[in-house]
Amino acid sequence: MALVVQKYGGSSLETADRIKRVAERIVATRKAGNDVVVVCSAMGDTTDELLDLAKQVNPVPPGREMDMLLTAGERISNSLVAMAISALGAEARSFSGSQAGVITTSTHGKARIIDVTPSxxxxxxxxxxxxxxxGFQGVSQDTKDITTLGRGGSDTTAVALAAALNADVCEIYTDVDGVYSADPRIVPDAKKLDRVTYEEMLEMAASGAKVLMLRCVEYARRYGVPIHVRSSYSTKPGTVVSGSMEDLPVEQAMITGVAHDRSEAKVTVVGVPDTAGVAARIFRTVADTEIDIDMVLQNVSSTVSGKTDITFTLSKSNGPTAVAALEKIREELGFTQVLYDDHVGKVSLVGAGMRSHPGVTATFCEALAKVGVNIEIINTSEIRISVLIRDTQLDEAVRAIHEAFELGGDEAAVVYAGSGR
Amino acid sequence: MALVVQKYGGSSLETADRIKRVAERIVATRKAGNDVVVVCSAMGDTTDELLDLAKQVNPVPPGREMDMLLTAGERISNSLVAMAISALGAEARSFSGSQAGVITTSTHGKARIIDVTPSxxxxxxxxxxxxxxxGFQGVSQDTKDITTLGRGGSDTTAVALAAALNADVCEIYTDVDGVYSADPRIVPDAKKLDRVTYEEMLEMAASGAKVLMLRCVEYARRYGVPIHVRSSYSTKPGTVVSGSMEDLPVEQAMITGVAHDRSEAKVTVVGVPDTAGVAARIFRTVADTEIDIDMVLQNVSSTVSGKTDITFTLSKSNGPTAVAALEKIREELGFTQVLYDDHVGKVSLVGAGMRSHPGVTATFCEALAKVGVNIEIINTSEIRISVLIRDTQLDEAVRAIHEAFELGGDEAAVVYAGSGR
Structure with missing residues (x-):
């Protein structure tokens, strides 16, 4: 008898009918002889509706109360699923995050799980x-207040519970069939991957693949929890995320897939005096506003002027804050201006086999050159190549790379309505 | 500095604008130098919407999950009010019933408060x-599961907190100005009462006055918590419920008011053999279905047949269950038939002064006779007279009694839209 943790997203729970369908799948898993723990997100638009109400009474609602408010959404969906299970003749018990022993830090809105004590x-x-x-909620270790885990929080709850309960697998039900070699809406012959290592999935998630959030994969990797990403609307197996690159057989396909990201913007600080410590001051200024930066490029400084340009990318949502912070130190540091460009896109190639295969970067760049795509920044890790390009050329670039590395499958990918989240 | 507990009902919290208005009143109370604890019901129709969702997934939802579901409503309204308070520059913290230490029995859907530990x-x-x-929620002492307190639960939460915190007053905000000498929608010159004793309020509530639920008044009486019933839409003082009849000055008005009740039905068991134990069997049969009965009448038995009729009243919602239970024992007990009549109404006169004033019953019956109202059952306590009459004559009876005892005020009563709950 296995212990299975299942997680269902909000779109799988949008209506009473969908809740009943989810309940059927849960009961079938139980009847197949498994112990079952289920983590549900809030139903469909519940979270957005609550956020809207909050904004109406307070444009800047306090984080503690926001968490008290938003966690109501998951209580509702969980108890409804429990009722639907009971209507099928099985016994179900729902627990809040706090009751289930999900202990977190006290940073409201983006708490981190410290411990899970699921007695x-x-x-x-x-x-x-x-x-x-x-899902998505816990209780703060220090203040005993209700907290939320931020984006992707329900996936993380599921993986954390699976780790604490030593579950055999954590199934993440979603509206796509699994992890694909590229977004099937851009690349029609994208191939569903049967298995991906944690490292590859981390690089895919960090590069914009939305099927799993980075922190959930990080958690699964740390505790060795196998994740099975699969569709709520079919019983076909999806993609299993497990194992490390060291365990891969030598003949393993060298490339996992192509990921893309439209969420970033580019900031260029122009005319920076090329003296020690100035670049550090610039990055410290951005870091002090609690903004993460992604790719970085520093031009070779001009020998004539002794000045250089520093370029980096960040999430579009953080753009205005970063630019404002930099403008404040412009005179002090003596740079000329700050340029902001949000018409960029990032395309990445991820694959564990890349390490031992020379020429991947060359093939990658040749594929882009052939379709006339200009590379603005390039950035690599051991198992990933990413480039920043114009956003208008993003789809074409994804297709060109996918084809150059022969990643396509034989059958067309299945895309469900609503998979655009 | 006083400690004030305030309770706001769902209609006072129906929209973001009403929530803001409630927040203003709370902050004003705090600024006047009081410590303030606030209990909120769920917003407007939230509870009904959740009940409807539950019914869609399971026609007979398990009580434990129902309580987990419904308690989300109060979490939402409380956190929104906290946010609105914070927008006004004051500091607010919202707590779930469990966090506030509301400990209950484990009877889901109608748990009773055992203890309040509001550390x-x-x-x-x-x-x-x-x-x-x-409001309306707690945590079970035995199972640590979330419970709800049933109808009027938020009022009871407020009174229980006021008792545990030794508050100076428990203000119940509602959509009427206070407790009236009769329903102002029936009696236009009904008078708002400035003060009512616990005993009188208990009799009024038990007789159908809906402004306060019986159990909330019982709790307040037991712990000596003064209740101030007042309007959410004005700052005028309402009705204070406090003190016992023993404390009343002699010149206190002898009659409190007229209450009426349309929620009851009448059951008559016809041709009951008049032998020892038969009536007891009938009432035990009804009691075993967990149904409360109200008024009882046993006719003098006919000397010819040795048979009698037994009549009692109960809540209309329990009628079918009671009749079915009685039909099952008809042959065994040998009675002729069970009659069911749901076109009855109850009108009651309540007043502490009644005890020491003979002639009240006579005046009461004369008033009804004068307008041609026939009395079907009569029932009295030390401070109350109730009669069962035809429902079509109920309004007229209320007006006749109100006038006979000269209970009217000088100004017309204020009736708000929506006070029909």
């Missing part, structure tokens, strides 16, 4: 019950 | 914060 979950499982746990 | 509430008050507590 009540274990007890209910021992009684033969199906257990539901409200 | 976190006290701590927040000591820091100068306004405290919000989700």
């Amino acid at each position: 009540r979950v274990r007890e209910a499982l021992d009684k033969g019950h199906i257990v539901l746990v409200a | 976190r509430v006290r701590e927040a008050l000591d820091k100068g914060h306004i405290v919000l507590v989700a």
Whole structure:
């Protein structure tokens, strides 16, 4: 008998009918002889509706109260799924994050899980019950206040519970069939991957693949929890994320897939005096506003002027804050101006086999050159190449690279309505 | 500095604008130098919407999950009010029933409060914060599961917190100006009462006055918590419920008011053999279905047949269950038939002064006779007379009694839209 943790997203729980369908799948898993723990996100638009109400009463709502508000959404969906399970004749018990022992830091809105002490979950499982746990939420270790985990929080809850309960697998149900070699909406012959290592999935997620959030994969890798990403609307196997690159057989396909990201913008600080410590001051200024930067490029400084340009990318949503912070130190540091460009896109190639195969970078750049795409920044890791290009050329670039590395499958990818989230 | 507990009902919190208005009143109370604890019901129709969703996934939802579902409503309203308070520059902290230490029995859907241990509430008050507590909910002492208190639960939460915190007053905000000498929609010159004793309020509530639920008044009486019933839409004082009849000055008005009730039905068991134990069997049969009965009448038995009729009243919602249970024992007990009549109404006169004033019953019956109202059952307590009559004559009876005892005020009563709940 296996212990299976399942996580269902909000779109799988949007209506009473969909909730019933999810309940059927859960009961079938139980009847197949498994212990089942289920983590549900809030139904469809619940979170957005609550956010909207909050904004109406307070444009800058306090984080503690925001978390108290938003966590109601997962309580609702979880108890409804428990009811639907009970209508099918099985016994279910729902628990809030706090009741399930999800202990977090006290940073409201983006708390991190410190520990999971699922004694009540274990007890209910021992009684033969199906257990539901409200995702995305926990209780702060210090203040005992309700917290939320931020974006992708329900996936992380599921993986953390799977780790704490030593589950055999954590199934993440979504509206796509699994992890693809590229976004099937851009590349029609993108291939569903049967298996991906944690490292490859981390690089894919960091490069813009939306199917799994980075922190959830990080958590799974740390505790060795196998993740099975699969569709809520079919029973076909999806993609298993597990194992490390060291375990891969030598004949393993060298490239995993192509990821792309439209969420970044480019900031260029022009005319920076090329003296020690100035670049550091610039990056410290951005870091002090709690903004993460991604790619970085520093031009070779001009021997005539002794000045250089520093370019970096960040999330579009952080653009205005970063630019404002930099403008404040312009006179002090003596640079000329700050340029902001949000018409960029990032395309990445990820693959564990890349390490031992020379020529990947050359093929990558040749594929882009052939379709006339100009590279603005290039950045590599051991198993990834990323380039920043014009956003208008992003789709074409994804297709060109996917084809150059022969990543396509035999059958057309299945794309469900609503998979654009 | 006083400690004030305030309770706001769902209609006062129906929209973002109403929530803001409630927040203003709370902050004004705090600024006047009081410590403030606030209990909010769920917003407007939230509970009905959640009930509807539940029914869609399971026609007979398990009580434990129902409570997990419904308690989300109060979390939402409480956190929104906390946000609105914070927008006005004051500090607020919202707590779930469980966090506020509301400990209950484990009867889901109608749990009773066993104890209130409000250490976190006290701590927040000591820091100068306004405290919000989700009404209607608690946590079971035995199972640590989330429970709800049933109808009128938020009022009871407020009174229980006021008792545990030794508050100076528990203000119940509603959509009427206070407790009236009769329903102002029936009696236009009904008078708002400035003060009512616990005993009188208990009799009024038990007789159908909807402004306060019976159990909330019982709780207040047991712990001596003064309740101030007042309007969310004005700053005028309402009705204070406090003190016992023993404390009343002799010249106190002898009659409090007229209450009426359309929620009851009448059951008559016809041709009951008049032998020892038969009536007891009938009432035991009804009691075993967990149905409360109200008024009872046993006719003098006919000397010819040795048979009698037994009549009693109960809530209309329980009618079918009671009739079915009685039909099952008809042959065994040998009675002729069970009659069911749901076109009855109950009108009651309540007043502490009644005890020491003979002739009240006579005046009461004369008033009804004068307008041609026939009395079907009569039932009295030390401070109350109730009669069962035809429902079509109920309004007229209320007006006749109100006038006979000269209970009217000088000004017309204020009736708000929506006070029909």
